[in-house]
Amino acid sequence: MTARPDWVDRLGSGIRFRFGRSTRPKTALAPGRVNLIGEHTDYNDGWVLPMAIDRWVGAAFAPRTDGVLRMHSVVFDESRETQLDDLAPPGGADWWSYVEGAAWALRSAGHRVAGVDLVIDGDVPLGSGLSSSSALTMASMLALSNASGIEWKPVEMALLGRRAESDYIGVKGGVMDQFISVLGQEGHALLLDCRTLETELVSIPPEAAIVVMDTGARRTLATSAYNDRSWSCRLAVRALREVEPELRALRDVEPGFLEAERSLLDENVYRRAKHVVDEMARPFALSVALASGDLVEAGRLMDASHFSLRDLYEVSSPELDLITDLARRRPACFGARLTGAGFGGCAIALVEAEGAEAFAEEVHAAYRSEIDLPSSVFVCRPVAGAFIVDL
Secondary structure, three states: OOOOOOOHHHHHHHHHHHHOOOOOOEEEEEEEEEEOOOOOOHHHOOEEOEEEEEEEEEEEEEEOOOOEEEEEEOOOOEEEEEEHHHOOOOOOOOHHHHHHHHHHHHHHOOOOOOOEEEEEEEOOOOOOOOOHHHHHHHHHHHHHHHHHOOOOOHHHHHHHHHHHHHHHHOOOOOOHHHHHHHHOOOOEEEEEEOOOOOEEEEEOOOOEEEEEEEOOOOOOHHHOOHHHHHHHHHHHHHHHOOOOOOOOOHHHOOHHHHHHOHHHOOHHHHHHHHHHHHHOOHHHHHHHHHHHOOHHHHHHHHHHHHHHHHHOOOOOOHHHHHHHHHHHOOOOEEEEEEOOOOOOOEEEEEEEHHHHHHHHHHHHHHHHOOOOOOOEEEEEOEOOOOEEEEO
């Protein structure tokens, strides 16, 4: 079983100190993630290949009987309180809105949600592209479900987590982040079909390591160009339906068809669509490469994905381009790409496991010599999805 992080024990004392609770609390832990490949394909009904990583959001909790949701964030040193009966979208984009969104989504699905005291902490870097927001959503949902006696069904809960972020917060994303946060498995990535919700475990070869490269350049997902990119994809599908009415999403568009009907699309919309259509094939190809231990091919696919995100989807940044370029210059590196929505945040590199720590130190030193931001570079490992810890 995945070992819990050292800081979790502090949450138990935190809930006793903050709310004066004598009840022995539990903590719900949900991991952040990197997406190995398949970027901006999830909300186009495509395939993705995420991996849960050993960085977490934790919510220590104790149930209440009065329908009140009391929350405290250790990171922000901030407390909020609300009545469950008062929850209604739209919420805000603050940390407590993700907790409220989880409660609202559970209630909207017909579940009876108890009041709860929560103290929240974590070590997923905020705004970095490692999905701290979905980790917070799913940790909150697990805590609320456990406190309320609601059966934990991972797929159902992942979909409710998506509803919380889409309908309550207003970030129109796909299902990837919530799925990997609850369905991740130790030592594996997860090939996810975002239309059928079918999944397949993909083993990470022991001779390979994934290095997270946090540029320190922060972004706010709800106010970024994320929703604009999603809208461009819908515009492309709408135009292409004039020729093929059965199209449901860019998943259904073959590369040759896109090129043949390019004249139907605005040039900018075409470029967005081309990235997505090309990217659709990469999660399968990377899964095959990892399964066969072909790390050179795996790295080539990661590089191609980054260049497409940079040049066609235009969601990279100078910091992301620099740090991935610095990574590729190292002999230990097979390939590197931005991960997450982009516009700042993190990149990842596929490297030789034996030299991963030295690689991380070298790349970080080179990056810091050019960019003065609160960056970090670290080796991560694939872990299991959300679970409960008794404190």
